[in-house]
Amino acid sequence: MPRETIVLVGRNEVQSVAEQHADRLRNAGIVDTVTTATYELEPESELIETLSDVRGDQIYAVPMCFAHTHETLKDIPRALKRLSGEVQYCDPIGKHQAVTEAIRSRAVAASDANALVLVALGNSRDSHARTAATSHAARLRASFDEVRTTYLLQSPAVECARYTLKADHAVACPLFVSECEATRDRIPEQLELHRGGIDYAEPFGAHDAVTDAIAVAVKRARANSKPSTPSPDLVADADPVATDGRGRD
Structure with missing residues (x-):
């Protein structure tokens, strides 16, 4: 074997x-x-x-x-x-559907709010983060009255979330695997958590x-799996990465 x-x-x-x-x-x-x-x-x-x-x-x-x-x-x-x-x-x-449950669980554990803000890093050069965040948002609308996606590095920007939410009480979930500088400092600062009205959940990763x-x-x-071909799960612009062990694509 x-x-x-x-x-x-x-x-x-x-x-x-x-x-x-x-x-x-x-x-x-x-x-x-x-x-x-x-x-x-x-x-x-x-x-x-x-x-x-x-x-x-x-x-x-x-x-x-x-x-x-x-x-x-x-x-x-x-x-x-x-x-x-x-x-x-x-x-x-x-991007996996099981991660949606992890995000929902983190949000519920942190708050009883019916409005949810998803905060991803984002990237102005491509749509990978936006596609993943949007798919989670679509699933989570069954659990929350209002769901918004925001990003640190592309629009809609996270600092605008407080002013575009319809609800007075929301919970924000960072779409990160673990705690990092962005989840500890940048997101709380840009959401102005000190003003109240937005609760903050843990990263989903663990x-x-x-x-x-x-x-x-x-x-x-x-x-x-097939020898010498990329995974069919990879996006179209990814380099071929399946190898034969000697560095050949």
């Missing part, structure tokens, strides 16, 4: 959350090995040592972030080419439902 490995890869701030998911996935026994790989700024150079210790005939790499960025589409795939074994690259975990999303991503990649 081929030996299967999951690699959860992301920035340093997601390390703790990634380890929680790794422990749950190990207990679930869906693959032989589960490991994490994190970096500060440059995945291609910083992950050399970590990835050199990863072993597996079939390796499933899952980016631990909300949506595709330049790093997930370009830099991380280049780093993954150093792996020995057939690599199947999955989409970031944030929720049990996110572990389910990772497991689903791996199972889909396993079902669709």
Whole structure:
């Protein structure tokens, strides 16, 4: 039987959350090995040592972030080419339907408000974060009377949320895997949380439902895996990243 490995890869701030998911996935026994790989700024150079210790005939790499960025589409795939074994690259975990439940759970735990503000990082160069946030908003309208999507780096801007909400009481959910500078400082400041009227939820990333999303991503990649072709889950502008273990696309 081929030996299967999951690699959860992301920035340093997601390390703790990634380890929680790794422990749950190990207990679930869906693959032989589960490991994490994190970096500060440059995945291609910083992950050399970590990835050199990863072993597996079939390796499933899952980016631990909300949506595709330049790093997930370009830099991380280049780093993954150093792996020995057939690599199947999955989409970031944030777009999965199970994550909607994690977001809803965080919102309910933080507030009894019937209005919800979703806050993603966003990117003015592409629509990956907007597409993921919009899909969650559509599902969450069954649970909240008012749902708005906002972004730090594109419109509609998070600082406008307070002034466009119809409700007097809302809860804001950061669409981030873990606590970081954006969730601790930038979002609370731009939402003017000190003024009251908007409660603030935790990032969704450590929720049990996110572990389910990772497991689903791996199972889909396993079902669709073909040597030397990119995962069909990847967006159209992503580089091919499935390799034969010798760095060939």
